[in-house]
Amino acid sequence: MTTITFRDHAYDCNSDESVLACLTRHGLTLPSSCQSGVCQTCMMRATAGSVPEKAQQGLKPTQKSQGYFLACVCIPTGDMTVEQADALNQFTSTVCEKSMLNEEIIRIRIDKPEGFDYHPGQFINIVRDNGALVRSYSLASVADEPLELHIKAIPGGAMSGWVKNHLSVGDPITFQGPTGDCFYLDGKPEQTITMVGVSTGLAPLYGVVRDALAQGHRGPITVYHASLATAGLYYIEEMRALAAAHDNVRYVPCVLHGPAPEGGEVGAVDAIVGATGDFTNHRVFLCGDPPIVNKLRQKVYLGGAHMLEILSDPFDPAPSAGNEQ
Numbered sequence: 001m002t003t004i005t006f007r008d009h010a011y012d013c014n015s016d017e018s019v020l021a022c023l024t025r026h027g028l029t030l031p032s033s034c035q036s037g038v039c040q041t042c043m044m045r046a047t048a049g050s051v052p053e054k055a056q057q058g059l060k061p062t063q064k065s066q067g068y069f070l071a072c073v074c075i076p077t078g079d080m081t082v083e084q085a086d087a088l089n090q091f092t093s094t095v096c097e098k099s100m101l102n103e104e105i106i107r108i109r110i111d112k113p114e115g116f117d118y119h120p121g122q123f124i125n126i127v128r129d130n131g132a133l134v135r136s137y138s139l140a141s142v143a144d145e146p147l148e149l150h151i152k153a154i155p156g157g158a159m160s161g162w163v164k165n166h167l168s169v170g171d172p173i174t175f176q177g178p179t180g181d182c183f184y185l186d187g188k189p190e191q192t193i194t195m196v197g198v199s200t201g202l203a204p205l206y207g208v209v210r211d212a213l214a215q216g217h218r219g220p221i222t223v224y225h226a227s228l229a230t231a232g233l234y235y236i237e238e239m240r241a242l243a244a245a246h247d248n249v250r251y252v253p254c255v256l257h258g259p260a261p262e263g264g265e266v267g268a269v270d271a272i273v274g275a276t277g278d279f280t281n282h283r284v285f286l287c288g289d290p291p292i293v294n295k296l297r298q299k300v301y302l303g304g305a306h307m308l309e310i311l312s313d314p315f316d317p318a319p320s321a322g323n324e325q
């Protein structure tokens with residue numbers, strides 16, 4: 001008999017019993033549906049103990065690496081400590097830098113608090129008013145830097161307006177996280193990587209591409225950054241410097257209207273990227289506006305990319321959910 005620890009309580013688990021069945025037998029009610037490891041409604045995360053391979057079938061490699069598993073088909077082989085998939089730790093730190101990257105995008109940097117570990121490209125939830133207001137922002141930083149966020153000032157935006165007009169260097173800031181599976185995982189150093197970021201969708205990609213290079217990725221990496229016009233782009237010189245320093249990195253700024261920066265392209269980014277054709281054996285990162293991300297996801301999938309190799313982070317500015325980017 002094994003032991004499942006959940007919410008600081010230990011529960012005995014029979015030898016032929018799944019984690020979900022065990023916790024349900026002990027009177028806990030957890031999200032579940034198909035009971036066969038297909039719908040992923042019952043996904044949980046192991047913080048200690050070994051996860052059986054069967055319990056991770058169908059999950060992305062980035063999810064597996066974080067210990068996520070399907071509780072309905074997880075028959076433990078030893079003691080496990082588990083939590084719900086959306087459980088997040090909360091931290092309070094200090095804003096150490098604030099600047100404008102263009103007329104509407106704010107960069108803030110936050111001192112990395114002790115005990116906060118993350119993969120570049122994941123996101124955090126900024127919390128205000130004791131949880132009454134929460135918004136998600138992707139991390140553009142890598143491990144040895146302060147946490148860096150790129151925040152688009154939305155007219156009337158409750159969080160972005162506060163960041164722009166009231167948040168100052170030296171102020172405390174509370175956040176939850178990290179979360180998200182849009183990050184680089186090593187193991188395929190020669191694989192071709194395609195990255196597409198719309199507006200502040202560049203933020204996670206700026207972290208991911210630098211992390212991939214630091215881990216020794218040698219395959220071609222192309223980073224497309226899209227905006228309506230050149231004025232909406234940012235980090236142009238930083239991305240050019242990155243490409244100049246690494247022969248396997250290509251940077252393509254894309255605009256829908258007006259002239260593009262040198263080396264860039266004019267047109268809808270989904271058409272520009274889709275025109276490259278074959279995405280077989282590519283790893284693809286898609287970040288930004290949900291309609292564009294969804295179009296691109298379909299195009300690269302039809303172009304040969306495996307669904308588990310398509311990592312996306314849609315930014316939804318709606319107050320009710322998603323990233324107010």
